[in-house]
Amino acid sequence: MSQTMTPDLIKMLSEGIRELNFDVTEEQIQQFNNYYELLMEWNEKMNLTAITEPEKIVTHHFLDSISCAKAPGFFEATQVLDMGTGAGFPGIPLQIMFPRQQYVLMDSLAKRVTFLETVIKRLGLEQVKLYHARAEQAGRNTQHREQYRLAVSRAVAALPVLLEYVIPLLKVGGRFICQKGPRWREELDDAEKAMKEFKVVVAEIRTVDIPYTDLKHTLIVFQKTGATSFKYPRRPGIPSKKPL
Structure with missing residues (x-):
């Protein structure tokens, strides 16, 4: 039996979105409801x-994903890369909310991509593109290398690792919105060498309160200032084993 969102959950989602200063339609709420049902159903079969x-x-996945749109310059890009999307976060909630953008969801696990194919079909998100690949392989694929103006990621990885995954895929001048927790300052310090190597600077920093939680997430917006050396990304597995 499918698990649907209760009226209380729908109210929490609607009010939370408005608290983030975005409008939401009944059709979009229905898309979130369908997504919720699929998440609950498929999560019983796979992790x-x-x-x-x-x-x-609602709070840690849907609202938290939507909060990425609070980053300065978010709406300047028409196509957005979601690196390491997993079950579709933040890309699917952002695509539901902002249909004028097009999201490219990248993940290394085939079973998650299969789930996302079902989500896209059920929610009618035909504009979404799926890319099944490791980040290290994508960064050396000429169809993707230095092709994106904006990337987002909620992937759990140290900043030097994330930068090696994402920055080779950005155009010069492109931006990477990275969502981090309370240790963001320490993480930035640790990423100083990687930032120089990948020619990125911190363009903006914004802290967002996630409605109905005590979560405070810091959106760090990196901007790429020069072309990525062809040394990067390194071979699959190396960035996480030997971060810069």
């Missing part, structure tokens, strides 16, 4: 998310 409490799916 898509460790978060299974209904309220936390």
